[in-house]
Amino acid sequence: MGLLDFFKKxxxxxxxxxFLHTLYDGFFTFMFVPNSRPKNAVHxxxxxxxxxxxxxxVYALIPLYIFGMYNVGHQHYLAAGEMTGLTExxxxxxxxxxxxxxxxxxxxxxxxxxxxxxxxxxxxxxIEEGYxxxxxxxxxxxxxxxxxxxxxxxxxxxxxxxxxAFGGTxxxxxNIALLARVFxxxxxxxxxxxxxxxxxxxxxxxxxxxxGLAPDGWQAxxxxxxxxxxxxxxxxxxxxxxxxxxIILGALFLLLSRIASWRxxxxxxxxxxxxxxxxxxxxxxxxxxxxxxYHFYMGSFLFAIAFMATDPVTAASTNKGKWIYxxxxxxxxxxxxVFNPAYPEGWMLAILLINVFAPLMDYFVLQSNMKxxxxxx
Amino acid sequence: MSIAFLxxxxxxxxxxxxxxxxxxxxxxxxxxxxxxxxLYIGSIFSQKKPTVSGAGKNVKxxxxxxxxxxxxxxxxxxxxxxxxKFAIQxxxxxxxxxxPKVTVAVGDHxxxxxxxxxxxxxxxxxxxxxxxxxxxxxxxxxxRSIAEIIIEADGRQTHRDVKSINLDAISREDLVDxxxxxxxxxxxxxxxxxxxxxxxAVPRDIFVTTFDTAPLxxxxxxxxxxxxxxxxxxxxxxRKLTSGKVHLGLDGRVAKVSSAFSDATGVEKxxxxxxxxAGNVGVQIHHTAPIKNxxxxxxxxGVQEVCSIGSLVDGQKYDASRVVAIxxxxxxxxxxxxxxxxxxxxxxLAGDGHGRIISGDMLTGEKKERGEFLNYFDDxxxxxxxGDYYEMFGWAIPTKKTPTVSRTYLKGMFPSTKxxxxxxxYHGEKRAFVLTGxxxxxxxxxxxxxxxxxxxxxxxxxxxxGLGIHELSxxxxxLCEFACTSKQPLQKILRQGLTELYSE
Numbered sequence: 001m002g003l004l005d006f007f008k009k010x011x012x013x014x015x016x017x018x019f020l021h022t023l024y025d026g027f028f029t030f031m032f033v034p035n036s037r038p039k040n041a042v043h044x045x046x047x048x049x050x051x052x053x054x055x056x057x058v059y060a061l062i063p064l065y066i067f068g069m070y071n072v073g074h075q076h077y078l079a080a081g082e083m084t085g086l087t088e089x090x091x092x093x094x095x096x097x098x099x100x101x102x103x104x105x106x107x108x109x110x111x112x113x114x115x116x117x118x119x120x121x122x123x124x125x126x127i128e129e130g131y132x133x134x135x136x137x138x139x140x141x142x143x144x145x146x147x148x149x150x151x152x153x154x155x156x157x158x159x160x161x162x163x164x165a166f167g168g169t170x171x172x173x174x175n176i177a178l179l180a181r182v183f184x185x186x187x188x189x190x191x192x193x194x195x196x197x198x199x200x201x202x203x204x205x206x207x208x209x210x211x212g213l214a215p216d217g218w219q220a221x222x223x224x225x226x227x228x229x230x231x232x233x234x235x236x237x238x239x240x241x242x243x244x245x246x247i248i249l250g251a252l253f254l255l256l257s258r259i260a261s262w263r264x265x266x267x268x269x270x271x272x273x274x275x276x277x278x279x280x281x282x283x284x285x286x287x288x289x290x291x292x293x294y295h296f297y298m299g300s301f302l303f304a305i306a307f308m309a310t311d312p313v314t315a316a317s318t319n320k321g322k323w324i325y326x327x328x329x330x331x332x333x334x335x336x337x338v339f340n341p342a343y344p345e346g347w348m349l350a351i352l353l354i355n356v357f358a359p360l361m362d363y364f365v366l367q368s369n370m371k372x373x374x375x376x377x
Numbered sequence: 378m379s380i381a382f383l384x385x386x387x388x389x390x391x392x393x394x395x396x397x398x399x400x401x402x403x404x405x406x407x408x409x410x411x412x413x414x415x416l417y418i419g420s421i422f423s424q425k426k427p428t429v430s431g432a433g434k435n436v437k438x439x440x441x442x443x444x445x446x447x448x449x450x451x452x453x454x455x456x457x458x459x460x461x462k463f464a465i466q467x468x469x470x471x472x473x474x475x476x477p478k479v480t481v482a483v484g485d486h487x488x489x490x491x492x493x494x495x496x497x498x499x500x501x502x503x504x505x506x507x508x509x510x511x512x513x514x515x516x517x518x519x520x521r522s523i524a525e526i527i528i529e530a531d532g533r534q535t536h537r538d539v540k541s542i543n544l545d546a547i548s549r550e551d552l553v554d555x556x557x558x559x560x561x562x563x564x565x566x567x568x569x570x571x572x573x574x575x576x577x578a579v580p581r582d583i584f585v586t587t588f589d590t591a592p593l594x595x596x597x598x599x600x601x602x603x604x605x606x607x608x609x610x611x612x613x614x615x616r617k618l619t620s621g622k623v624h625l626g627l628d629g630r631v632a633k634v635s636s637a638f639s640d641a642t643g644v645e646k647x648x649x650x651x652x653x654x655a656g657n658v659g660v661q662i663h664h665t666a667p668i669k670n671x672x673x674x675x676x677x678x679g680v681q682e683v684c685s686i687g688s689l690v691d692g693q694k695y696d697a698s699r700v701v702a703i704x705x706x707x708x709x710x711x712x713x714x715x716x717x718x719x720x721x722x723x724x725x726l727a728g729d730g731h732g733r734i735i736s737g738d739m740l741t742g743e744k745k746e747r748g749e750f751l752n753y754f755d756d757x758x759x760x761x762x763x764g765d766y767y768e769m770f771g772w773a774i775p776t777k778k779t780p781t782v783s784r785t786y787l788k789g790m791f792p793s794t795k796x797x798x799x800x801x802x803y804h805g806e807k808r809a810f811v812l813t814g815x816x817x818x819x820x821x822x823x824x825x826x827x828x829x830x831x832x833x834x835x836x837x838x839x840x841x842x843g844l845g846i847h848e849l850s851x852x853x854x855x856l857c858e859f860a861c862t863s864k865q866p867l868q869k870i871l872r873q874g875l876t877e878l879y880s881e
Contacts, residue, residue, distance in 0.1 A: 003769070004767055004769075029806060030772075031769060031770065032767040032768060032769050032770075032771070033767065033768040033769075033771030033772065033802075033804060033805060034767060034803075034806065035764070035765050035766055035767050035802065036802070036803045036806070037733075037763065037764055037765065037801045037802055037803060038801065038803060038866075039744065040743060040744055041737075041740060041741045041742055041743065041851070041855060041858075041868055042739070042740045042741070042855050042858045042859050042868065043733060043735055043739045043740070043742065043744070043759075043761065043801045044445065044739050044740070044761065044780075044799050044800075044801060044859055045802070045803050045804050045805070045858075045859060045861075045864060046780075046781050046782060046783055046804065046859055046860050046861070046862070047771075047777055047779050047781050047783065047786065047804045048781065048783035048785050048786070048789075048804070048805070048862050049771075049772060049803075049804055049805020049806065049808075049862060049864065050805065050806075050808040050811060050862055050863055051772040051805065051806075052771075052772040052773070052783075052785055052805075053785065053811070053812065053862055055772055055773060056785055086398065086399065126806055126807075128808060128809065129808075130811070168809065169808070169809055169811065170808070170809030170810055170811045170863075171809065228398050229398070232398050232399060232403075234398075245403070245406045245407065245410065246406060248410055249406060249409055249410050249413065252410060252413040252414060252417060253413060255417060256413055256416055256417045256420065256784065256790070257784045257785045258783075258784035258785075259784075259785070259812075261813075261814065312811055312812050312813045313811055315813070317813040317814075317827065317828070318813075318825060318828075319814060319817065322814075362828070365825075366825060366828055366840075366843075366844065369823065369824075369825060369843075369844065369845075370840070370843030370844060371843075372823075373667075373669060373842075373843060373844075373845055374669075374843060
């Protein structure tokens, strides 16, 4: 194989240029699955590996990227009052969106992977693939108008403090992508909340998201957006979280390949529906009176429960724990959303909160397993 | 929220979902969603269920696990093998004194059953030669330990004299001494830890599994054929050794098992059906009478070992004859051969087998060269592809003709039992534990393997014991290691944990 020989020839020296070798190794193993074999049992290994697993999550996100690019352009032209039809000027809208979204993606990847490469080199490990997914998720939960320097700060903060400080891929306690968002949310709230940030490129245009309108009740939302618009996602919002059918498509893909846990997803949906029903029955504020099923239309519940909550590293790791974890995320997210309009996206905070408690859920599940064994002794 | 409320809103909802906002896009997206949903439902229904065939029997069905479909299942009659060299390897026993006392010298003539060496820590536990002939070599390993004692068979199989005993009258102590003196004691395995049992220890129960679900494992009916009497006698001996019961694990997957097993008397029979590792004795113990802690000692034996003990008592001779299955996708003629314990692998293969040679099965065996010998307990040689290749964009290829449990392959979604090629390539690199729930699907026991592994790595003894490390042996989690996305060496980690607890 010519290509293989070429790659083997250009391998840098590990001693002399360690960082370069780490880079090379990362790239080489991306091109070729190495020929390494176990010395002893087990002699056979399944064909899957972590690279494949991570890439499959990225596959699931690709439709969201494509639609996100279109929608960024669409919202821009809509605000400017040009080409207001959905399919008018598709090319122009898509191009505009791509010019906004791609730099964000590139920055997220370059900064995040750069840090990852550096730590891999320092620790003498191979490069772990976790950031491929994190780096693809971060742009999807940012507004297209996010200033690049804030984005860079957020990525550095999340990767260094959220991940590397805990020991790298597989060791982090909270979801890295959400940590990046929450950093922006609290450090630079003006760039990620309010009414003016969601439509890119038109100064001062107030493009409130449905969540921004919802405290005044469902009718207030309907005055601006139809449920159909919210379902398909032609509304202002973060880049990748608006289109519900495409999120469902990605979620199904993850369920099918068994990368995401159906227990967490189903638990989350049940948790949210239950909480929504309770609020509907209570009905003290206009927000509580919003029918429970419309909460699926507004905001990023589906995105959060499909892609954020199911991160296997930060989720509960026992099957029973996953149910509880999903239920609590669904319920807590809606509580935060409805009770605290200052934090319109409840699930970001709910997932980070429940991430921290996930080990506790596992602890109780494991304790009951241990008790059973010790009791019979 | 009332029904009326829903009925006024439902049309509204439906329009939102099935509206004509994006005519083409919506067809495509919903089409794809439908396709994935169909695949998902299909994959749920296409999951293989274990075959159960045991009319009227109380079969315990274990749904978790996986039978790796590999080419090269051994078939046909048991053939005679031209084997001249045999070896007994002290290194097969993990915790015996590394330099045993060797009682023979190079050039000595030995009869079948003559003692080759004994454990210095337990001088009564003796190891016998399976063949008569000449001691030709004593190989030393690291730090002057004895690696193997090699005997060249003379083909006459002259037996050393074994005194006759009356099983009904003999005391337990005398019986134990008799077994140890004649070299069959090391054939008994003690759980937990997988060690040779102490002579004065009385096990709570003794477990014998009569079927092996490991890939390409020998068919127990072929192994026991002609030794039915010895097998029953062996069970009778075992019954005298335990204060509890002798439990026999039987194959509930097939319609008929050998009458040696189904008609065995004086034992408690348990029928199991399921994928590998349902035939593992550890799994069977878990579902019969679980091991509770490090002091809760049970013994386990394989079919051939029970036969050896039986023929020692019944026929007054040490009989370590073994039926060995030779299989794997790199074997031209997968077959059964008749030989003795510790046979030379090269001679057994007789020119066959071009690839990685493994003594034992591909999940738990040891890699060997042609000049080396079968391990003490092994009744199987597996030869598979070495897998020395680089695979371009291996992580992206949608499907492959390879045994897999990963749903990222179509083969994993819709599993087939058609035998396939397999190789020893890692197919990836070692990573931290990331995915969860993978191991649980491969182990039909109420155990959390991943948390146990983490407890072992963290040396948290209390948690290790609580999470059931004493119930496990390497063979039980071997399948988890096969399925592991992060390529973690689970068997090694488990053994490390067991060693730490054992040496405490």
